[in-house]
Amino acid sequence: MRRQTLWKAICAATLALGTTATNADFIDDSQVQLKFKNFYLDRQIAETPDRNWGSWSQGITLDAxxxxxxxxxxIxxxxxxxxxxAFKLKGRDKNxxxxxxxxxxxxxxxFGKVGATLKAKVSQTELKVGELLPVSPVLxxxxxxxxxxxxxxxxxxSKDIKDTKLTLAYIDGINNRYDNQFRDLTKFAPPAYDNGATADGMYIAGVDHQFNKELGASYWYADVKDIYQQHYAGMNYKTTLGEKAKLDSHIRYFDNSDSGNKLYGRIDNQALSAGAKVNYGAHTVGLGYQQMFGDSAFPTLGGWVPQPYLVNWGVATFTAIDEKSVGLTYGYDFSELGAKGLNATAVYMMGFDAEVNGKKNQDSDELNLILNYTVPEGxxxxxxxxxxxxxxxxxxxxDLKEYRVATTYTYKF
Structure with a gap:
């Protein structure tokens, strides 16, 4: 009830700001976009086809x-x-x-969802309260x-310190991609994908520093109260190799442990990953290595929240106990052949030596083939x-196979 009251207050304040603002910058600097997305997904599970899932839907988003x-x-x-x-056009309703x-x-x-955000800024320090779309190593x-x-x-x-970004945050809810309201945070623990024991919020602190145009480093901390806490340290290095080639590399380390009342039991996991990509003209080649340590799998939030800061991440998450994985990437930009806006990517990831359900030396692998095209003009x-x-x-x-097709368009007012 308190969360619903808070959201009503935020939405009301948002509308009030929009109707009473006399400063021209409030209106002149605004951005309003209408986004359309047609999305098809079909997952086929080899041994249990009766559990296949998928749907075809049309989404419309107003982003103001x-x-x-x-x-x-x-201030x-x-x-x-x-x-x-989103509107369902067709779906496998059973699952x-x-x-x-x-x-x-x-x-x-x-189904639909509405979120509002109030924001305040002093110099280069900004506070946002309400709905959040974070991009960070921990969330x-x-x-x-x-x-x-x-x-x-x-x-x-805050970016008031030169070449440094400082972050503090408190998260009290999640609105999953397949839900229409904010709910308390949980841990992803199948078969409880999003409805296990709940946390009393998540506290976050982070610092990112750019030493020069090539080298940067980050440290982040998160505590999902009574579930798990997470330390993250990472470094990234970017440089040019000759006249045409560019190198983008990183090394990242996570240390995960249980928090407070240990609602999901003991958690002991460390994850080390390193990756590098080289771009040369139309070609991009990447290599990544990842290894899990400790007595637990890598923890993530309930609701299928991803962790793309792990170098090898996919349908097979490569995050089981003791799992090691190697990833290879190749991408090609067809602009050099006259097909501007067209690019293709192939990703192959192989995991090995994992312990799953008490069984050791378990292997997995995943192939992703991705084709993208964006109309460049007209x-x-x-x-x-x-x-x-x-x-x-x-x-x-x-084993499984999955097919996804998406068509997107954004209209800017």
């Missing part, structure tokens, strides 16, 4: 971001609004696909399906198409 109104003393305020809605809400019998024909929003997975809370970010400029094929094989569970 205001400029800032000066209220004196160097500026503004408000953002995000309205999302949930975690794209559309499912009531145990069938997926809903349509990221998820745009991978139809509607977004977002979070609620407060996010304070009246349909920005219209995007993506086709994705996933083939994942496991020693410890059924």
């Amino acid at each position: 971001k205001s400029g800032y109104q000066d209220i004196g003393a160097g 500026q305020v503004g408000a953002d609004l995000l309205v999302q809605h 949930p696909d975690f794209v559309l809400p499912h009531d145990g019998k069938e997926s809903k024909d349509n 990221v929003f998820d745009p991978s399906r139809q509607l977004l997975t977002t979070f609620s809370g407060a996010w304070l970010e 009246q349909l400029k920005g219209l995007g198409f993506q086709a994705m094929y996933i083939d994942a094989d496991f020693d410890y569970k059924s």
